[in-house]
Structures are given as structure tokens and as C-alpha cells.
Amino acid sequence: MSTxxxxxxxxxxxxxxxxxxxxMDRLDRAALQDVVDLSLWAGQxxxxxxxxxxxxxxxxxxxxTGLGCNWMDILVSPNVIIVTTxxxxxxxxxxxxxxxxxVDFAALAAISKLTHQVxxxxxxxxxxxxxxxxxxxxxxxYPRGVVVTMVGLACAAFSQLFGGDAPIFFxxxxxxxxxxxxxxxxxxxxxNPFLVVLGTAFVAGLLGSLGTVQDLSETPRVALMxxxxxxxxxxxxxxxxxxxxxxHVVMGLVRGVNGGLTSLAxxxxxxxxxxxxxxxxx
Amino acid sequence: MSTLLGLVLEDAFWSAVAAVGFAVLFNVPPRLVWxxxxxxxxxxxxxxxxTESGGHIVLGTLIGATVMGFLGxxxxxxxxAPPPLFNVTxxxxxxxxxxxxxxxxxxIELAGDAASAEVLxxxxxxxxxxxxxxxxxxxxxxxxxxxxxxxKPVV
Numbered sequence: 001m002s003t004x005x006x007x008x009x010x011x012x013x014x015x016x017x018x019x020x021x022x023x024m025d026r027l028d029r030a031a032l033q034d035v036v037d038l039s040l041w042a043g044q045x046x047x048x049x050x051x052x053x054x055x056x057x058x059x060x061x062x063x064x065t066g067l068g069c070n071w072m073d074i075l076v077s078p079n080v081i082i083v084t085t086x087x088x089x090x091x092x093x094x095x096x097x098x099x100x101x102x103v104d105f106a107a108l109a110a111i112s113k114l115t116h117q118v119x120x121x122x123x124x125x126x127x128x129x130x131x132x133x134x135x136x137x138x139x140x141x142y143p144r145g146v147v148v149t150m151v152g153l154a155c156a157a158f159s160q161l162f163g164g165d166a167p168i169f170f171x172x173x174x175x176x177x178x179x180x181x182x183x184x185x186x187x188x189x190x191x192n193p194f195l196v197v198l199g200t201a202f203v204a205g206l207l208g209s210l211g212t213v214q215d216l217s218e219t220p221r222v223a224l225m226x227x228x229x230x231x232x233x234x235x236x237x238x239x240x241x242x243x244x245x246x247x248h249v250v251m252g253l254v255r256g257v258n259g260g261l262t263s264l265a266x267x268x269x270x271x272x273x274x275x276x277x278x279x280x281x282x
Numbered sequence: 283m284s285t286l287l288g289l290v291l292e293d294a295f296w297s298a299v300a301a302v303g304f305a306v307l308f309n310v311p312p313r314l315v316w317x318x319x320x321x322x323x324x325x326x327x328x329x330x331x332x333t334e335s336g337g338h339i340v341l342g343t344l345i346g347a348t349v350m351g352f353l354g355x356x357x358x359x360x361x362x363a364p365p366p367l368f369n370v371t372x373x374x375x376x377x378x379x380x381x382x383x384x385x386x387x388x389x390i391e392l393a394g395d396a397a398s399a400e401v402l403x404x405x406x407x408x409x410x411x412x413x414x415x416x417x418x419x420x421x422x423x424x425x426x427x428x429x430x431x432x433x434k435p436v437v
Contacts, residue, residue, distance in 0.1 A: 050308070054427075055366070103308040105367045112364045140309050147306055154303020157296040161326075161375070225380050232379030234304070238370055241420030245428075259382075267386035 026088040027068050034125045036085045036094045039064040039072065041132050043081045044096055046111055050103035052239045053248035056081070059115055066118035067125055078254040103235045110135045144184060151230045152177030158229050164222035168211055175207035175227035183230070197231050197265040198272075204228045205273025212279050224279070228270055233262040290331045297326035297375040304374045310367055317357045321372025325350035325422075329376060340414045343376055347422020355426040369423045378415040385409040 027035065043060040051059070056076050064072040064085050075082040084093040114131050117123040123131070142150070155176030156169050164172065183200040191199070208227035211220035237259040244252030274280070301322025305315045325346040332342035354368035388405030391397065 050366075050370075052366070055364070105305075105364075105371070106309045106311050109311065109314075109363045109367060113362070141312060142306050142309065150303045150306040152303075154300045154307075157299035157303065158375070160296040161293065161300070162380075228383065229379045230307070232377055232382060234374045234377040234379070235308075235370055237377060237382075237416055238373055238420055238423065241416045242424050245417075245420055245424055260386075263382040264386045264389075266383040267390060270383065271387060271390060 027090065029090055029092070031125070032069070032085050032087055032090055032092045034129075035064055035067045035069055036083055036092045038067065038125060038128055038132065039085065040081060040083045040094050040096050042111055042115070043074070043076075043083070044098050045132065045135060046108055047076070047081065047098050048101040049107045050105070050235045050239070051108060052242045052246075053251045054242075054246050055108075059111060062115045063118050063128070066115070066121070067128070076248070076251060078251060104140075106141055107135050107138065110138070148177050148180045148184070151180040155226050155229050159222050159226035162222045162226060164219050164226065165217050167217040168219055168223045168226075171211045171217070171223040172208065172226045175204050175210070175223060176230050178207050179204035179227060180230055194261060194265045197262050198269040200231055201228050201266045201269025202273045204230075205270040206277065209274065209277040209279045213277060221279075224270070224274070228266050231262070231266050233259040236262070286331070286334055289334060290327050293330040294323040294327035298323040300375045301372055305371045308371055310371060311363075314361060314363055314367060317361060317368050318371040321350050321354050321357070321368045322375050324353060325372050326375040339411070340418050343415050344418035344422055346376060347373060347419045348425045349422075351423045351425045354423070355430075365426070366423075373419050373423060376415070376419055378412045381408045381412040381415065385412055 039060045042063050043056050046059050047056045053076050057074050060074050060081070060083055061072045064083070069085045069087050071086050073084040073086075079099070080095060080097055082093065082095045084091055111132075114123065114128065114135075118128060140147075152173045152175075156173035159168050159172040179200045182203040183196060186196040186199050204227040205224060208224040209220075211217045211223045217223075236255045240252045240255035240259055242252075243249075243255060298319040301318050302315055305318040310318055328346035328349055329339070329342035332345060333339050350372050351365075351369055354365045354372060357363075357368045358365035385405055385408040388401055388408060391401050392405060
């Protein structure tokens with residue numbers, strides 16, 4: 001018996017676990033294939049729906065180890081997740097390309113619940129596969145019309161925070177709702193994301209300048225400022241800053257650049273509309 | 283004092299409405315929407331209280347977001363949901379949206395005839411405000427995670 005080192009190696013230095021599982025506990029190659037597939041799928045789902053990098057890594061890791069792997073190596077990069085699962089001497093690696101879908105917190109909550117069930121041993125690979133399938137095809141909680149109205153109302157609330165008066169509240173509600181409707185229509189036709197933002201900002205700008213043209217209000221420009229706020233890339237920008245803080249520098253930079261480009265698209269759409277209507281300066 | 287209180291309460295109301303609108307956009311389950319309204323109101327209301335009493339907007343954002351971050355973490359435990367549901371949705375009213383696109387409008391103006399030293403300073407100010415407010419927002423939201431859950435790295 002050799003003497004073991006007094007200080008245990010951190011998992012980062014030593015990816016193989018300290019206590020090797022007995023042959024019984026080890027997963028065979030077929031099981032490992034399932035585990036790498038399921039954990040990667042869960043990671044993909046949370047990444048597409050607005051999770052920050054730490055949450056993506058934690059989800060993959062917890063599902064993989066919960067299903068019986070000893071260790072997971074995970075690389076989250078802007079368009080790709082790469083996972084290696086290991087059990088004893090066996091390991092398998094898989095790469096998956098991930099395209100962003102949009103923020104969906106119901107799905108994040110559902111996957112978080114699944115992760116805890118897997119860790120507690122209440123869910124096996126087969127049940128997990130069915131559950132992930134269900135989350136992937138879950139329809140949204142709110143019909144499109146409700147989303148249009150509520151997003152319009154949110155922008156109208158912003159107009160009040162900026163000191164707008166009552167007419168401006170309703171102009172903003174109308175402009176932002178119409179813009180949200182346009183955004184959904186453009187998204188359904190699979191336009192480039194920045195073009196969707198530009199077109200939506202243009203619609204918001206056209207209707208938002210109603211107040212300036214019609215002399216409806218004392219504070220006409222507030223409607224212009226507030227009705228494009230539905231486009232502000234809040235979640236990408238917050239995630240960018242969180243990723244940078246937590247050491248996911250590449251992810252943070254990429255999210256930040258995307259947020260900046262989205263802001264540029266908002267500015268261009270708004271300026272085009274303002275030039276067309278003849279409003280100058282915000 | 284009472285005018286400040288009135289202003290802050292009105293601010294809380296409209297921030298809550300804005301947070302609810304974005305909760306619907308982000309597909310937050312209906313049973314949890316009230317909690318997003320609460321975090322949205324608390325964060326923005328604190329920030330407005332601080333800026334109205336003469337504090338800097340970045341400091342106000344940091345304090346508002348930190349209180350909101352801890353509140354969101356507690357709500358997540360009580361309601362069995364991931365904290366970002368409440369933190370990120372609640373942070374939306376504090377996101378420097380107008381600063382962000384004003385920076386871009388300023389950059390476009392700098393390329394045209396309207397360019398002046400004043401536009402340059404305004405644009406730089408807007409850009410720096412955007413970055414600092416975002417940093418304060420993220421710092422506040424992650425504060426509970428950074429201070430309380432210092433897990434060893436999983437990767």
C-alpha cells in the first residue's frame with residue numbers, strides 16, 4: 001500500500017474520482033451513450049432558453065453524475081456545447097451545435113426540477129428522456145395576443161417611469177403592441193435576428209412619433225424612447241455581465257457583442273422612422 | 283419626505299407593471315408572475331429612492347439589484363423555482379435600455395454633419411453609463427451566489 005497524499009487533489013487536477021466505483025456501478029458504453037446524449041440535451045435546452053453559462057454547466061454536470069457517471073467535462077462555447085462523460089475507464093464525447101431560441105423561463109424551471117429529481121435518484125434515463133421530450137414541445141403559457149398586449153403595457157409603464165403623461169401612456173401602449181405584433185410576424189418568417197429588431201424598431205418609431213406629429217402631449221418624445229424598449233436585449237446583456245463576472249469570458253464577450261449589435265439595430269430602425277416622420281433628436 | 287415616498291411608490295407600481303409584461307414575454311408560469319412583479323418593484327424602487335435623494339445611478343442600481351438578488355433567491359427557495367426567474371425578470375426595469383441605444387444613435391450622429399464635441403461627450407457618457415449600470419446589475423444579481431453558494435467548480 002502506498003501512502004496516499006495528505007491533501008486530496010481537487011477535481012480540476014484529477015478528473016478521475018478518488019473512490020473508483022466497483023465494477024457493478026460502472027456504466028457500460030451503451031449506458032454512457034445515453035447519459036452523454038441526455039445531459040447534452042438538457043444543457044442545450046437551458047442554453048437556448050436564456051440560461052447563463054454557470055447554469056448550463058451545472059445542469060449538464062448534475063444530470064450526468066445523477067445518472068451514474070463519475071465525472072463530466074463540459075465546454076460551453078457560444079454556439080456549441082461539448083461534453084465528455086466518464087465512468088471508470090470508459091468515456092464518451094459528444095458535440096452539439098446550439099442556436100438561440102429566446103427566453104423561456106417555464107422551461108428553465110421545469111429542467112431545474114428534473115435535475116433535482118435525477119440527483120435524488122427519482123428518475124432514470126428513460127423517464128428523463130420522455131420528460132425532456134415533453135419540455136421541448138411544451139406550448140407557451142400565454143397566447144400570442146396576450147403577449148402583444150402585455151409587452152405593449154410594459155413599455156407604456158416605462159413611459160410613466162420616464163415622466164410621460166396620460167396621452168403618451170396610450171400612444172406608447174399602441175406603438176409597442178404594434179411593434180411586438182410585427183416582431184412576431186417577422187420572427188415567424190425567419191428573418192435574420194438583427195433585421196427583425198430593425199424592422200420592429202422602425203414600426204415602434206413610426207407609431208411612437210404620433211404624439212409629436214399630432215401635438216397630443218407635453219412630453220411627446222417619451223413615447224419614442226419607451227416604445228422600442230421591448231427590443232432591449234435585457235437577458236443577453238445581464239447574462240453577458242454575469243458570465244464575465246464568473247470567469248466565462250468568451251461567452252460574456254460574445255453575448256455582449258450581440259447585445260451591442262441589437263442596440264445598434266434598434267438605433268438604426270428608430271432613426272429611419274424619425275427621419276421619415278421628420279422628428280429630430282430624442 | 284412625503285413627496286419622495288409618493289414618488290417611490292408610484293415608481294414601484296409602474297416597475298411592477300413593466301416586470302409583469304416581461305414575465306409574460308419570458309413565459310414565466312402564471313403562478314409565479316406576482317413574484318416577478320415584487321422583485322421588479324423592489325429593485326427599481328430602491329434605485330429611484332437613492333437617485334432622488336442625490337445618489338449616483340450606478341450605486342442605486344448596485345444596491346437595488348443586490349437586495350433584489352437576495353429576495354429572488356429566497357423566493358426561489360419558497361416557490362421551488364430557479365432564482366433567475368425572479369432576478370432577471372425583476373432586473374428588466376433597471377436595464378439601461380435608453381442609454382444603450384442612445385449610445386448607438388450618438389455613434390451614428392458622430393459620423394454625420396451634426397458631430398460636435400458635445401455629441402462626443404454625450405455618447406461616451408451614455409456608453410460608460412450602460413456598461414457600469416449593467417455591471418452593477420449583474421453584480422447585485424450574482425451577489426447571493428458569490429457570497430453564499432461558493433461551490434467548488436463542477437467542470
